[in-house]
Amino acid sequence: MNNKTKNERPVFPFTAIVGQEEMKLALILNVIDPKIGGVMIMGDRGTGKTTTIRALVDLLPEIEVVENDDYNSDPNNVELMSEEVQEKFKKNEKIKSIKIKTPMIDLPLGATEDRVCGTIDIEKALTDGIKAFEPGLLAKANRGILYVDEVNLLDDHLVDVLLDSAASGWNTVEREGISIKHPARFILVGSGNPEEGELRPQLLDRFGMHAQIRTVKNPELRVKIVEQRALFEQNPKEFRTSYMQSQEELANKIIEAQKKINNIEISHDDQIKISQICSELNVDGLRGDMVTNRAAKAFVAFEGRDKITPQDIFTVITLCLRHRLRKDPLESIDSGFQVQEKFKKIFGYE
Known part of the structure; x- marks a missing residue:
């Protein structure tokens, strides 16, 4: 940390x-x-x-950057270097780095x-x-x-x-x-x-x-939020210490997922179904299809698994598509609900 x-x-x-x-x-x-x-x-x-x-x-986690560089250049990745650092890199000059x-x-x-x-x-x-x-x-x-x-x-x-x-x-x-x-x-x-x-x-x-x-409506949860905030303000150091273990676990989970994500495949059948949902919801362009595929892979990597299930796609698809639906002023159904209904129909969920 x-x-x-x-x-x-x-x-x-x-x-x-x-x-x-x-x-x-x-x-x-x-x-x-x-x-x-x-x-x-x-x-x-x-x-x-x-x-x-x-x-x-x-x-x-902290990132490694080139010292005194205005662009947080990565000392090892050419794509993440400023032109100045790239020149030094090509000439095999010594590049000093620090962690920030x-x-x-x-x-x-x-x-x-x-x-x-x-x-x-x-x-x-x-x-x-x-x-x-x-x-x-x-x-x-x-x-x-x-x-x-x-x-x-x-x-x-x-x-x-x-x-x-x-x-x-x-x-x-x-x-x-x-x-x-x-x-x-x-x-x-x-x-x-x-x-x-x-x-x-x-x-x-x-x-x-x-x-x-949305503002939390459940009174129990509201009380918990208020209590958490009061405890934090009272003694931030102690409050942070009590969450140190869960913070480290989550940070490690994210790092592991970043390493794993490139090895996760999405089946052709699932890709077809995602594109069918986008098509039937009249989503313009292909951005919705691509983002849903990427998000499903990231979610499975985060969960520490290798295979994408329909449930994984269901978890992320609303986040990826709800803002891409055309707004109908006469439509009273929430766009997120429309995405979920279409998913259930195409993936055969009742």
Whole structure:
């Protein structure tokens, strides 16, 4: 587990979070396979969205990065290196590395495109003949998590930029004929309150998963949540210590799943059925099919198994498809329920 410095604010343990299973599962699966494409978390205020995301980052292992590098370059993987580090690597120069916590970058609501993507100092580039680049938040988020609260209030163009980088793993900044490119592989986590407006369907579709969270209604659970929070605030160190074992177990489970995921196959028959569900639900494009396949593999790897069962697909398919259904203003059935009903029909569940 990560060592805490004295000045650092203690983080609420992930395994101590009560309820919100959908959100927790979606986040874990994206950590196991970042190619799932991020998570959009929609729900009421005060439901612990930010607490859960911070808790997840705290759980993740440290990563090895090149010392004094603005992009958290991986010293061993060429695809995750900045151009500068790549040059050194090709010349077999010694590359010093250090370990840091997995980065989590909070994107402020009023952020400009320059702040997000970085800026090129044209004057310096023209007079000194060097690519003077000031990295932005996408550089800092490389190999970590980029969290955008109230993503539905963000400018559509900026959301597009974030989604493009998250999908390609690269950020390109072009100005006055000068182009800079750097790695920007991160898990994009967006959250928002549906009362403040939805994201456009074209943007929503590009998030791999969509988790819905609601205020817990069960009085017993509500009491437990309040008690947990009070205990944590009273003595954070002691509270964290009491969850140390479960935190380590979960962290190890995630690491094992990351190693195992490439060996898990999904049967042709299951792939056909997933595509049939997407087709009958009129899901545009093939993103829904691909994400469901990936999520099912990640879930089975997380469970420590090798074979995907229909139940595994059922567990993840709502998260992968509910936001891709076309909205019918006259339709009163929840889109998640529609996905489940279609699954039961095609997989022969009663």
